[in-house]
Amino acid sequence: DVKVTQSSRYLVKRTGEKVFLECVQDMDHENMFWYRQDPGLGLRLIYFSYDVKMKEKGDIPEGYSVSREKKERFSLILESASTNQTSMYLCASSLLNSYNEQFFGPGTRLTVL
């Protein structure tokens, strides 16, 4: 059974803290993605990676960075968390071809106080 896991389901942080969100997939997928989901806005792409150490900006990369040191792991970093980064964060992975479905992790609900 394919699996994408995320390090936390719920996270509460304070403004200015550095936040790490971890995502691991066990399907040997080339692509990994980080989205945030907000009511009325749908899912928006923050960053994606198509290979180890490779990353591409999505629609809303400001305030975020990513790291992919191993194929199975993709980390999202909030260098200095702000209240407008309170959101649901979803990680996904897929095979290289754009016709392939994405598999999502269960999400991390981050609250920044």
Added chain:
Amino acid sequence: RKEVEQDPGPFNVPEGATVAFNCTYSNSASQSFFWYRQDCRKEPKLLMSVYSSGNEDGRFTAQLNRASQYISLLIRDSKLSDSATYLCVVNIGDNYGQNFVFGPGTRLSVLP
């Protein structure tokens, strides 16, 4: 104009009803199309890919009209378990072919 738009919903239908969702996309270069289902407080999961010739999976039928840039999802004989938010997803093909754009979703409630 948003890149992917969907019926705002919510749709409240009785069990056994047929319900149709519509989705339009703005980028004519879009390459692949999907319907995902998202249950409350859960992650999205693929319901079906959408092919140019149209495709059917049990009670679900998806259609694509490239000329009109329009995708539809038809659910026949609705079940209580079909209650969820349905997301229209379009891959617009740029950015190494991995730019999946999600619609805002249409919420369906099937009532007993």
